[in-house]
Amino acid sequence: MSSAATRRPTPGGEEPSGPAGSSGETPPAAAPAPTAAVATARRPVGAGRRAANGGELASRSERDRRTRRVVGGVLIVGVLALVVASLLVGGYDITLANLFTDPGAWFMFTISRIPRTLALVLAATAMSVSGVIMQMITQNKFVEPTTAGTSQWAGLGILLMLIAFPAAPPMLRMVAAASAAFLGTMVFLAALRRIAVTTSIVVPLVGIMLGAVVGSVTTFLAGQFDLLQAMSAWRSGGFSSIVEGFYEPLWAVLVVTVLTWIAADRFTVAGLGRDVATNVGLDYDRTVVLGTALVALSTGITAVVVGFIPFLGLIVPNLVSMILGDDIRANLPWVALTGAAFLLACDLVGRTIVAPMEIPASVVLGVVGATVFIGLVLRQRRVMSA
Amino acid sequence: MIEFENVSKTYGTTCVLGPVTGSIPSGGITSLVGPNGAGKSTLLTIMGRLLEPTTGRVCIGGLDVATTRGAELARTVSILRQENHVTARLRVRELVAFGRFPHSRGRLGPADREHIDAALSFLELEPLADRFLDQLSGGQRQRAFVAMVLAQDTSHVLLDEPLNNLDMFHAVQMMKRIRRAADELGKTFVMVVHDLNFAAAYSDRIVALRDGQVVAHDTVGATITDATLTDVFGTPVRVREIDGELTALYVRG
Amino acid sequence: MSATLAPARTAAPADATRPRLAPGARVAIAFGLALLALAAYLTLFTRGSFLFAVELRAPTAAAMVVAAFTQAVATVLFHTVTDNRILTPSIMGFDSMFVLMQTLLVWFFGGMILTQLAGVPMRLAQTAAMVLAATGLYRWLFSGRFGNLFVLLLVGVVLGMAFDSLSTFLERLLRPTDYDLLSVELFGRMTDVDPAFLPLAFGVCLLAGVVVWWRRHVLDALLLGRETSICVGVDHRRELTGVLVLVALLVSFSTALVGPMTFFGFLVATLAYQLTGTYRHAYVIPMAFAIGVVFLAGGQFVLQHVFYAAGFLTVVIEFVGGLLFLALLLKRRSL
Numbered sequence: 001m002s003s004a005a006t007r008r009p010t011p012g013g014e015e016p017s018g019p020a021g022s023s024g025e026t027p028p029a030a031a032p033a034p035t036a037a038v039a040t041a042r043r044p045v046g047a048g049r050r051a052a053n054g055g056e057l058a059s060r061s062e063r064d065r066r067t068r069r070v071v072g073g074v075l076i077v078g079v080l081a082l083v084v085a086s087l088l089v090g091g092y093d094i095t096l097a098n099l100f101t102d103p104g105a106w107f108m109f110t111i112s113r114i115p116r117t118l119a120l121v122l123a124a125t126a127m128s129v130s131g132v133i134m135q136m137i138t139q140n141k142f143v144e145p146t147t148a149g150t151s152q153w154a155g156l157g158i159l160l161m162l163i164a165f166p167a168a169p170p171m172l173r174m175v176a177a178a179s180a181a182f183l184g185t186m187v188f189l190a191a192l193r194r195i196a197v198t199t200s201i202v203v204p205l206v207g208i209m210l211g212a213v214v215g216s217v218t219t220f221l222a223g224q225f226d227l228l229q230a231m232s233a234w235r236s237g238g239f240s241s242i243v244e245g246f247y248e249p250l251w252a253v254l255v256v257t258v259l260t261w262i263a264a265d266r267f268t269v270a271g272l273g274r275d276v277a278t279n280v281g282l283d284y285d286r287t288v289v290l291g292t293a294l295v296a297l298s299t300g301i302t303a304v305v306v307g308f309i310p311f312l313g314l315i316v317p318n319l320v321s322m323i324l325g326d327d328i329r330a331n332l333p334w335v336a337l338t339g340a341a342f343l344l345a346c347d348l349v350g351r352t353i354v355a356p357m358e359i360p361a362s363v364v365l366g367v368v369g370a371t372v373f374i375g376l377v378l379r380q381r382r383v384m385s386a
Numbered sequence: 387m388i389e390f391e392n393v394s395k396t397y398g399t400t401c402v403l404g405p406v407t408g409s410i411p412s413g414g415i416t417s418l419v420g421p422n423g424a425g426k427s428t429l430l431t432i433m434g435r436l437l438e439p440t441t442g443r444v445c446i447g448g449l450d451v452a453t454t455r456g457a458e459l460a461r462t463v464s465i466l467r468q469e470n471h472v473t474a475r476l477r478v479r480e481l482v483a484f485g486r487f488p489h490s491r492g493r494l495g496p497a498d499r500e501h502i503d504a505a506l507s508f509l510e511l512e513p514l515a516d517r518f519l520d521q522l523s524g525g526q527r528q529r530a531f532v533a534m535v536l537a538q539d540t541s542h543v544l545l546d547e548p549l550n551n552l553d554m555f556h557a558v559q560m561m562k563r564i565r566r567a568a569d570e571l572g573k574t575f576v577m578v579v580h581d582l583n584f585a586a587a588y589s590d591r592i593v594a595l596r597d598g599q600v601v602a603h604d605t606v607g608a609t610i611t612d613a614t615l616t617d618v619f620g621t622p623v624r625v626r627e628i629d630g631e632l633t634a635l636y637v638r639g
Numbered sequence: 640m641s642a643t644l645a646p647a648r649t650a651a652p653a654d655a656t657r658p659r660l661a662p663g664a665r666v667a668i669a670f671g672l673a674l675l676a677l678a679a680y681l682t683l684f685t686r687g688s689f690l691f692a693v694e695l696r697a698p699t700a701a702a703m704v705v706a707a708f709t710q711a712v713a714t715v716l717f718h719t720v721t722d723n724r725i726l727t728p729s730i731m732g733f734d735s736m737f738v739l740m741q742t743l744l745v746w747f748f749g750g751m752i753l754t755q756l757a758g759v760p761m762r763l764a765q766t767a768a769m770v771l772a773a774t775g776l777y778r779w780l781f782s783g784r785f786g787n788l789f790v791l792l793l794v795g796v797v798l799g800m801a802f803d804s805l806s807t808f809l810e811r812l813l814r815p816t817d818y819d820l821l822s823v824e825l826f827g828r829m830t831d832v833d834p835a836f837l838p839l840a841f842g843v844c845l846l847a848g849v850v851v852w853w854r855r856h857v858l859d860a861l862l863l864g865r866e867t868s869i870c871v872g873v874d875h876r877r878e879l880t881g882v883l884v885l886v887a888l889l890v891s892f893s894t895a896l897v898g899p900m901t902f903f904g905f906l907v908a909t910l911a912y913q914l915t916g917t918y919r920h921a922y923v924i925p926m927a928f929a930i931g932v933v934f935l936a937g938g939q940f941v942l943q944h945v946f947y948a949a950g951f952l953t954v955v956i957e958f959v960g961g962l963l964f965l966a967l968l969l970k971r972r973s974l
Contacts, residue, residue, distance in 0.1 A: 366804025460872025492856020
């Protein structure tokens, strides 16, 4: 525990090369590296970013603000367009014209399309913000509910509830899912403290493997109790069955987002380790528990209402900080918006490509997310070894 | 005899070595010295065919390193890197036995066993022969790897910082053994050495590199001088003869 | 530190580090247990006609032998040639890749391709495609560009997840009839084996066994790691390619026969390293094979007759293997 800050050196490293700057051949790790590049690449998330030297800061924040405004404008327009598309695309033919003339259209619109679109936006916010919190707490860019096993624990919670009280109302199932997710995330964080290897890459690996083990327990139990089908439906989370009266718990996500916005700095400090946090007078344990609770709540609710949404919490915060830098608090609204855009787009693809059938958004997301994830890992290698 | 011609190594747009051309005559010990990032290890690993050069070619004992079959080359040249870790759990004797692989292809004959015993005794490893590598100290493990390279019985031996991780006592022991191997067994040693005074005391020739270029290549007496070393290392170095040994003083600049 | 420890170590009798039981004897015992487990699975607790029961169970037993062999050999070879003991072909996504390639085949050519090409030519074509693609991809991954094995592992794991998602995605695009044909083809299960496929699988195992036996000394030398093995005259690049081809071949047969198993190979290989008492492939590989048979046949026997959960052998193995993997991952300082 002596060097909590260096224990998990998180590769930031977007800045030295920029989104377009990492071209050219990659030397292997053994190649002598210019020390400056290594130093910048090893700066911790968030905290280090704002510590840029003073002269640069003024012009940078000016540029940042302009980038923010442009990106923000594009995003808002994009999300609005996607929302409209999501509202209008589907089996029942709804257009802006017939919406007010055809009562059937109006009915479908309010009972199915609006809930579905809202659920998409809220679930996306939940998972993206969860990713942000976990990345702050672990100081690791590759951690999010899927790569920490949190989602799989939530699934186990749902299953246990199904076994114990088959008729449990959704609210109770959410409690079970959130509790299991909380427990699982704590197990993951405890495991991280025992890791012997100080590579940021091992952290998501441990989480993924933990998730795999929990997943096999879930599969086994589901098989024993004849609930395999229910679990597989959960695993391929989709939005097709979302109707009015079912998605509303997702609104709790807004509370989580606001709390995250307020506590962002604490999470960042907690991420630097117990020693550093205590040194600046932060109650480390309470902060970690708060962060974990927020993540568990989001994951649990999302898991019950929608299902498994992989990789969103990972790619969205990373993409946002690539473009806007690492001011986490200022990034949060953009993270939520980008997440919404991403999930809406995935859902639309899944809805249109095999219409009248549907591919769950999570499946589309799995393909896109894994690809982006590998890109991020390789990119980080490149920055670190360049 | 090791000849390298127009050898260079580039990563992306960064050139870490060369192009360099030269030759190292047979017999004796040649030390590569220079500051960090000068390209010493790069040159050594290219000579030992562990790294492909971007341009140029290397011949060892008349064999072109790039085109000669691995097994044949392994009977002429051996190379030892500074970091050697083996995933499998091996005993010292088993490791040294792998030195005979190019000769035996895994089926050890009586002659192979003689070589293994000789290498073990040359490095005074007999008491440790049945230990596992992970039970040894860093210095002992280093000796075990050197024994493997000696058992390989090649005319040319390349060593990348053989003194790394060794304390004074073990460093002196190691250099004495290498010197003895060069004198008694007539092998050609080329090694990267960080400590100038070890290089000066035990080598026959010095190759000094800086910024990927060979700056000096001559006998110890001709290269271990104030002017050359100050130039190579970019920091004031004074050379004094103490008890008949050339000694570089550089600590206080 | 080492100065104070050294005398104590020297004082210990040299015999203390010697294996108590010769590796050959250990392998023999393991094979004895494997035979015992197979015999128990085949002959005990039969209801009705004894011969009929044995006949019914024989294909499953044969599939177990093939699965144990392919996974054990593939994993140990992969460990050796990539110089680590954590990554396995299955963890690195070989299985998922096989599933994806099958799905792609149906997606491009329709489900009829499976019925038209049924039998040996079909298998050979599939296997060839799998071997080519896997060798290409993993040769690139292991070319040294990525340096760090942890990065490789993460990339491999996520690649596997991506392959899985892509397969699911494509499956959803298929016509239902095509999907049915594919799912029959894909999800081979230990308890439901196509007997017509077994002779070919045994042939491949035999071939792989002969190749491995013939190369066993070179494989031993590969344990020294890339640089040192090159130093003693191993053509590392050629061996890497050769081993990857063999591994892809074995894994594609294993997956086709019994479905994907992520941690099984890891489990048996890790135990074999611990139990064999030598590094030599001539002993380690047979040991891993025997342990694999013990696990599969013994595990199936216990699950079927003690827990009445016959279909969940692979799940249980995943669980145990996953825990072991996690424990090693947390404990290790390097791979």
